Amino acid sequence: xxxxxxSISHEDRAKLIQGAFEAxxxxxxxxxxxxxxxxxxxxxxxxxxxxxxxNASYGGTICAERTAIVKAVSDGIxxxxxxxxxxxxxAAISPCGLCRxxxxxxxxxxxxxxxxxxxxxxTLKEGEEPKPGxxxxxxxxTTLGELLPDSFGPEDLELPRQGDGGGV
Numbered sequence: 656x657x658x659x660x661x662s663i664s665h666e667d668r669a670k671l672i673q674g675a676f677e678a679x680x681x682x683x684x685x686x687x688x689x690x691x692x693x694x695x696x697x698x699x700x701x702x703x704x705x706x707x708x709x710n711a712s713y714g715g716t717i718c719a720e721r722t723a724i725v726k727a728v729s730d731g732i733x734x735x736x737x738x739x740x741x742x743x744x745x746a747a748i749s750p751c752g753l754c755r756x757x758x759x760x761x762x763x764x765x766x767x768x769x770x771x772x773x774x775x776x777x778t779l780k781e782g783e784e785p786k787p788g789x790x791x792x793x794x795x796x797t798t799l800g801e802l803l804p805d806s807f808g809p810e811d812l813e814l815p816r817q818g819d820g821g822g823v
Contacts, residue, residue: 663696663737663767671696671739672771672794678704678719679741685709686716691748692741693719695727698734703727720754724761735762738799739769746772747795755803764800 663671671694679692684707691707705723709716717725720740727735738758742748747770750758777793779785790796800806 662765667696667737668769670694670702671737671769672741672775672792674702674704675739675741675769675771676775678706678723679743681706682719683708686711686713690743691719693723693750694739695720695723695735696737697727697732698736699732701727701732703730703732718751718754720750721757724757728761733761735766737767737769738762739771741771741773741775743773745774745777747789747793749797749802755799756806758799759803759806759808762799764798764803764806766799768797768799768802770795770797 674694674696675692677692678694679690681704682690682692684690686709689707693705695703695705697703703723703726705719705721705726707717707719708722720738723738727733740748740750749770750768772793775792775794785793788795788797
């Protein structure tokens with residue numbers, strides 16, 4: 656298991672979780688009936704919220720995580736320190752692959768990602784230990800690097816290349 660690199664305060668953690676729940680209220684999910692809220696914390700302390708917005712053509716649907724990223728980037732915010740995601744499922748649900756790649760474009764691999772259960776805060780029974788990787792309230796705390804190992808990012812486009820790309 657990799658080392659944790661969490662650099663957000665307890666206050667910022669609470670802000671992210673609350674923001675994700677607030678964001679979920681803005682969902683437009685009449686087809687999947689699977690509302691998702693995401694909150695992205697910028698390095699300057701700004702909280703950007705996103706909800707999933709579905710479309711009858713399905714391919715036009717945008718996930719909550721990408722909504723938050725697009726809102727932030729289009730407003731000139733491009734430095735982030737944390738992300739929280741919540742659904743209506745009483746378990747930690749992870750961002751989809753496309754969202755992970757979009758998050759990777761703008762976030763460090765060691766950025767904390769909080770996967771929040773719908774019934775947050777969950778309470779442990781007396782003597783019960785949290786599952787590995789889970790913390791206070793039943794939140795699964797991970798990093799972008801753990802969600803997207805061996806990822807391809809913007810820095811990879813700067814690597815030296817052999818030949819002219821014409822093959823062997």
